[in-house]
Amino acid sequence: MLRLRGVLGVAAACLIAAGNALAAMGDDPLQSPQWTDLKDRYLGTAKVVFDPRVAVSGPKVAEDSMNVPVGIRITGLPDVRRVLVIADLNPIVKVLEFSSKGAMPSLHFRMKLQQGSPVRAMAQTADGVWHVGGIWIDASGGGCTAPSVGRSSANWTETLGQVQSRVWQGEAQSRVKLSIMHPMDTGLAPGIPAFYIERLSLQDASGKEWMTIDTFEPVSENPVFSFDFKGSPPAGLTLVGRDNNGNRISARVAQ
Amino acid sequence: MIAASLRILARGVFVAVTLGASLHSTHLAAESLDYRLEPRRIADDTWVLIGKTEDFSRSNGGNIVNTAFVVTTDGVVVVDSGPSRLYAEQLRRAIARITPKPVIRVFNTHHHPDHFLGNQVFADVPTAALATTISGQRQEGVAFVDNVYRLSGDWIKGTESTPARETVGAGVTAIGNHEFELIALSGHTEGDLVLFDRSTGVLFAGDLVFYNRAPTTPHATMAQWFAALDRLDAISYRMLVPGHGDPVSDRRAVEQTRRYLRWVERALREAAERGDEMAEVLGLAVPAEFSAIPLSREEFARSVAHLYRRYEAGTLGRPQ
Numbered sequence: 173m174l175r176l177r178g179v180l181g182v183a184a185a186c187l188i189a190a191g192n193a194l195a196a197m198g199d200d201p202l203q204s205p206q207w208t209d210l211k212d213r214y215l216g217t218a219k220v221v222f223d224p225r226v227a228v229s230g231p232k233v234a235e236d237s238m239n240v241p242v243g244i245r246i247t248g249l250p251d252v253r254r255v256l257v258i259a260d261l262n263p264i265v266k267v268l269e270f271s272s273k274g275a276m277p278s279l280h281f282r283m284k285l286q287q288g289s290p291v292r293a294m295a296q297t298a299d300g301v302w303h304v305g306g307i308w309i310d311a312s313g314g315g316c317t318a319p320s321v322g323r324s325s326a327n328w329t330e331t332l333g334q335v336q337s338r339v340w341q342g343e344a345q346s347r348v349k350l351s352i353m354h355p356m357d358t359g360l361a362p363g364i365p366a367f368y369i370e371r372l373s374l375q376d377a378s379g380k381e382w383m384t385i386d387t388f389e390p391v392s393e394n395p396v397f398s399f400d401f402k403g404s405p406p407a408g409l410t411l412v413g414r415d416n417n418g419n420r421i422s423a424r425v426a427q
Numbered sequence: 428m429i430a431a432s433l434r435i436l437a438r439g440v441f442v443a444v445t446l447g448a449s450l451h452s453t454h455l456a457a458e459s460l461d462y463r464l465e466p467r468r469i470a471d472d473t474w475v476l477i478g479k480t481e482d483f484s485r486s487n488g489g490n491i492v493n494t495a496f497v498v499t500t501d502g503v504v505v506v507d508s509g510p511s512r513l514y515a516e517q518l519r520r521a522i523a524r525i526t527p528k529p530v531i532r533v534f535n536t537h538h539h540p541d542h543f544l545g546n547q548v549f550a551d552v553p554t555a556a557l558a559t560t561i562s563g564q565r566q567e568g569v570a571f572v573d574n575v576y577r578l579s580g581d582w583i584k585g586t587e588s589t590p591a592r593e594t595v596g597a598g599v600t601a602i603g604n605h606e607f608e609l610i611a612l613s614g615h616t617e618g619d620l621v622l623f624d625r626s627t628g629v630l631f632a633g634d635l636v637f638y639n640r641a642p643t644t645p646h647a648t649m650a651q652w653f654a655a656l657d658r659l660d661a662i663s664y665r666m667l668v669p670g671h672g673d674p675v676s677d678r679r680a681v682e683q684t685r686r687y688l689r690w691v692e693r694a695l696r697e698a699a700e701r702g703d704e705m706a707e708v709l710g711l712a713v714p715a716e717f718s719a720i721p722l723s724r725e726e727f728a729r730s731v732a733h734l735y736r737r738y739e740a741g742t743l744g745r746p747q
Contacts, residue, residue, distance in 0.1 A: 229706045235732035241705030280704035312577060336743035340702035347702045351743060396739070398704045426744035 226305030234311035251298035261289035335423035377408030480640035488582030499603025502531030508545030515545025536633030538563030540571035556591035559618030564590035614652025628665030638672030638680035641726035699738035
């Protein structure tokens with residue numbers, strides 16, 4: 173009897189807590205208790221719609237919480253100005269923000285997840301409306317508070333900022349994939365300050381920007397990005413960037 | 428302020444739900460924390476305990492692995508100690524139901540948690556493994572216990588990582604009336620110990636061989652694994668005990684493991700050469716030949732996380 177009452181008590185507590193949380197979730201398809209708060213913080217009072225044209229792909233379960241692959245693909249949504257990517261339950265919520273100024277509105281990257289969380293792409297169109305898509309990725313955790321792997325090697329400073337790249341030319345579109353050597357320290361591992369790439373820009377020979385990305389601590393160590401272009405990528409494509417310590421990144425994209 | 432209170436609220440929901448769930452499972456568990464280990468005799472003096480072809484869960488308690496024992500005239504030799512303290516205690520009771528002889532030796536085939544987390548129950552017995560295996564147990568054992576506890580809950584209570592205490596290498600060793608050939612290989616992990624009982628013709632292959640359960644790759648090196656499988660094919664065994672799945676009396680388990688791994692390797696290499704991204708590779712179709720094998724979809728996704736970057740790195744241009 174005693175046990176029964178205990179169980180009932182917990183069940184009642186569950187119902188009350190769940191009821192309160194439900195109100196906070198609003199119409200979020202991912203049913204995250206953080207959503208209403210995050211929406212206010214990042215999107216303000218602008219109109220927000222959940223939109224299947226903003227597709228996020230990734231694993232159901234993060235096998236390696238330091239390198240969780242995420243793909244953003246936006247199709248059939250005109251005039252996308254910028255795209256914010258957030259992970260609701262990460263200690264650092266904002267992952268990156270990109271703006272495809274001539275590249276297709278899609279991006280692949282890898283990120284750190286501290287625990288299971290919604291991962292969302294929020295695309296703002298020219299009319300100011302935010303179009304939101306996302307998935308839930310389960311994770312055993314620890315991705316943000318562990319030191320970067322490269323820190324254990326003595327010569328990581330020698331390769332800092334090195335870029336490797338390649339272009340794949342398809343029939344209708346092309347892909348640029350590139351990797352950058354950088355520890356991307358979150359500042360959450362004891363004794364290691366935040367040290368991460370802040371800004372990346374793909375520019376053509378004339379200096380015109382085709383894609384810009386503001387990156388934050390949750391982006392994986394030695395990040396890999398893939399960008400897609402209609403037809404071929406512009407000639408003389410260069411990657412230019414900097415980290416939060418003022419180190420410059422500059423490399424020609426291999427054609 | 429709103430953010431903080433919402434976060435507390437969120438955590439409150441989580442705690443309440445898990446507390447409810449764990450009360451429920453403790454109630455069930457009191458009656459049923461029994462792995463129901465049933466030794467199956469596969470050759471003279473030789474018994475195996477066949478685990479489920481599943482991943483760790485709260486219902487199977489980690490009984491997802493094959494362990495085995497050989498009753499020699501000197502005493503009992505145990506191959507792998509299972510996923511938990513509780514499992515190994517029940518394993519010792521299962522052995523005692525078969526023979527009054529004492530356990531005199533435990534071998535760990537490799538350092539993965541389901542194969543050695545029962546070692547602490549054999550504190551009175553020499554526990555032996557390859558040097559690379561012991562080093563892996565020392566480095567990762569504690570984290571393994573945390574992870575297995577997260578996946579299987581109460582079954583893992585009281586389990587402590589206890590690395591093997593004695594280093595063995597390749598060679599032939601006689602124990603009682605049985606002659607064992609110890610074969611030091613690698614590929615599934617850095618150290619994969621295979622035991623061939625020359626007296627009965629039984630080959631204990633560890634996780635170099637999976638049968639009707641998709642192979643796992645968190646510490647895999649493909650080229651070494653293929654070489655190890657070729658080496659196993661050169662042995663004339665009468666019965667092969669895989670690390671996971673039913674024992675077989677022919678080559679089919681080795682062949683299935685080889686064909687699956689070849690597909691994984693080819694799929695990842697071709698995807699990398701096409702410029703595919705990891706999130707895209709996760710969606711590749713599993714061929715009909717393997718789609719009926721339990722966990723092939725899940726293990727392929729895990730293998731993408733373990734291995735894809737190695738294939739991808741080779742496709743990018745020179746550093747600049």
